[in-house]
Amino acid sequence: MNNGVIKLIDKVKRNKTLERKDALDILHLEKDQFHHLLFAASEIRRHFKGNSVTTCAIVNAKSGRCSEDCAFCAQSANHHTDQDSYPLMSGQQMLERAAKEEMHSRRFSIVTAGKGLNNNELEIVKQTVAGFYKKKLLQKPCASLGILTEDDFLYLKKGGLTRYHHNIETSKNFYPHICTTHSYDDRVATIRAAQKAGLETCVGGILGMGESEKDRLDFLYEIRELDPDSVPINFLVPIKGTALEKIARIPLWDAVKAIALARFIMPEKDIKLGAGRLEIFKDAQHLVFLSGANGMIVGDLLTIKGRTPEDDLALIDDLGLDLHF
Numbered sequence: 001m002n003n004g005v006i007k008l009i010d011k012v013k014r015n016k017t018l019e020r021k022d023a024l025d026i027l028h029l030e031k032d033q034f035h036h037l038l039f040a041a042s043e044i045r046r047h048f049k050g051n052s053v054t055t056c057a058i059v060n061a062k063s064g065r066c067s068e069d070c071a072f073c074a075q076s077a078n079h080h081t082d083q084d085s086y087p088l089m090s091g092q093q094m095l096e097r098a099a100k101e102e103m104h105s106r107r108f109s110i111v112t113a114g115k116g117l118n119n120n121e122l123e124i125v126k127q128t129v130a131g132f133y134k135k136k137l138l139q140k141p142c143a144s145l146g147i148l149t150e151d152d153f154l155y156l157k158k159g160g161l162t163r164y165h166h167n168i169e170t171s172k173n174f175y176p177h178i179c180t181t182h183s184y185d186d187r188v189a190t191i192r193a194a195q196k197a198g199l200e201t202c203v204g205g206i207l208g209m210g211e212s213e214k215d216r217l218d219f220l221y222e223i224r225e226l227d228p229d230s231v232p233i234n235f236l237v238p239i240k241g242t243a244l245e246k247i248a249r250i251p252l253w254d255a256v257k258a259i260a261l262a263r264f265i266m267p268e269k270d271i272k273l274g275a276g277r278l279e280i281f282k283d284a285q286h287l288v289f290l291s292g293a294n295g296m297i298v299g300d301l302l303t304i305k306g307r308t309p310e311d312d313l314a315l316i317d318d319l320g321l322d323l324h325f
Contacts, residue, residue: 004025005040006040008022008025008040008264009040012044012264013044013047013267016267017266017267018265020217022264023217023220023261023264024213026260026261027216027217027257031253034253034256037256037257037291038256038290038291040260041259041263041264041291041292042289042290044264044292045267045289045292045293045294047267048267048268049268049270049294051320051321051322052294052321052324053289053316053321053322053323053324054106054107054270054294054323055295055296055297055309055313056105056295056298057105057107057139057297057299057309058108058109058110058111058144058297058299059089059094059097059098059109059110060111061088061089061094061111061112061125062088062089062113062114062121063075063085063086063113064083064084064085065085065113065114066113066114067114067115067181068114068115068179068181068182069180069243070169070178070179071177071178071179071243071244072169072209072244073242074239074241076242079242079243080241081239081240088117088121088124088125090124091131094110095131095132095135098132098137098139099135101139101298101299101309102138104298104299104309104312104313105299106139106140106324107140108132108139108140108141109141109142109143109163109202110125110128110141110143110144110145111145111165112125112144112145115146115181116148117145117146117152122145122152125156126161127159128159129160132160133160141161141162142162142163142164142165142202143156143163144165145164146166147166147186147189148164148193148194149193150194150196153193153196157199161199162199162200163199163200163201163202163230164199164201165203165232166187166202166203167204167205167206167234168184168187168191168204168222169205169206170205170206170209170215170219171211171215171218172184172218173214173218174211174219177209178209191226191228192226200228200229200230201226201228201229201230202228202229203228203230203231203232204231204233204234205219205233205234206236206275206276207219207234207235207254207258208247208250208254208276209236209247210244216261217261220258220261223266224266228269229269229270230269230270230295231269231271231272232274233258233259233262233272233273233293234273235249235255235276235277235279236250237249237276237279249276249280250276252284252287255276255281256287259291259293262293263291263293270295271292271294272293272295272296273288273293273296273297274296275297277296285312285315286315289319
């Protein structure tokens, strides 16, 4: 066993985070250390999160025609993709989609394209959230609705919203290369407003967009400073027609190291895998959990297809993990 990795396990258990110099050592590990890293990440995951994993599902409730120019996004009006465009779904449509995922996930998130929502759209989402409780759905309602204010969050919370998802996407330094129509600080302000309103937060981003190693570390440590409850890690799936369509996919080994680093840096958080999981890990989906994650988004994602929830639940069972509802 690699003594350096063993020492990192002890450090993380004791300090509940990883120092940056040690994180750099992880980034520079060669592939012959694959099994050592998996052992360390799994040990830390089990220590802080036990044997349980969690799942969540989402609905693309408002698609396309987004005014923002996020370089990765198929829903931006600045790009030329074949992504469907439609206005906000009705509350009934959203609740029907949630009901289909009742036995697959612990949380269900209403996700909309666009910089934010108008008052009428906020009211529809609020009433939909309230519908989760009226229909006695087991899933907890979450939302990802763009840049909102504290008053908006307090309004949605009255309807029963429990958690808000808002990614920082990448490091503060690299962010201007990804989006110019709103700032990194706008995103941070939204996250802080949700927290101030008393909502749990889900904050992550996308790796493999051309960022440097330093940016990847900055990204993870910046998330840690924001202190979210859940950290979704996505890997870029280049989509034709977007500004990043020609970016090569992140190698599997780099993806494994990134997940492990997220676990080492934020050992007490829920680390969840979203977009890119199927494309990067392919038939090796078990590596998601061995790398340190304790959750995943099941079913279809915003603009790409996912695995079937049944396949993911079977994977969790095959690994001897417990699905936490």
